[in-house]
Amino acid sequence: MGILVQAARELIGVPFRLHGRDPETGLDCVGLVTETMRRAGFHPVPPEGYAMRTASPRSLLHFAVASAMVEVAEGGDVILAMVNPLQPHLLIPVPGGFVHAHAGIGRVTEMPGPLPWPTTLRWRVTPQRT
Secondary structure, eight states: OOTTHHHHHTTTTOBBOTTOEETTTEEOHHHHHHHHHHHTTOOOOOOSSOOSSOSOOHHHHHHHHHTTEEEOSSOOSEEEEEEETTEEEEEEEETTEEEEEETTTTEEEEEESSOSSOEEEEEEEOSOOO
């Protein structure tokens, strides 16, 4: 399983907040991935000003490239799924499921797999840490 698992699980229970980047005040799915990567020793570059509902996950693609993630066909450390045709969502795979920022529940949670949504992309975080 991925290198982000322990750091992601440490964030379970953090409140959900759209555009949230601080675990003290809340995280959204981008904030979850950003904070998880930071805690694992990476230097992510999160996007700014994205909408919760969009048909194009372009800002998330830029986030992946800027954060030194590479696309993979299977597995991966970060998953981009489409919750519906207008809602891209990032999740972190963990043994038996996924950690994600759940807007409806109002917090970061772990859900059992498999994903109920189509997977659009999978990324592996590259091993360069500082």
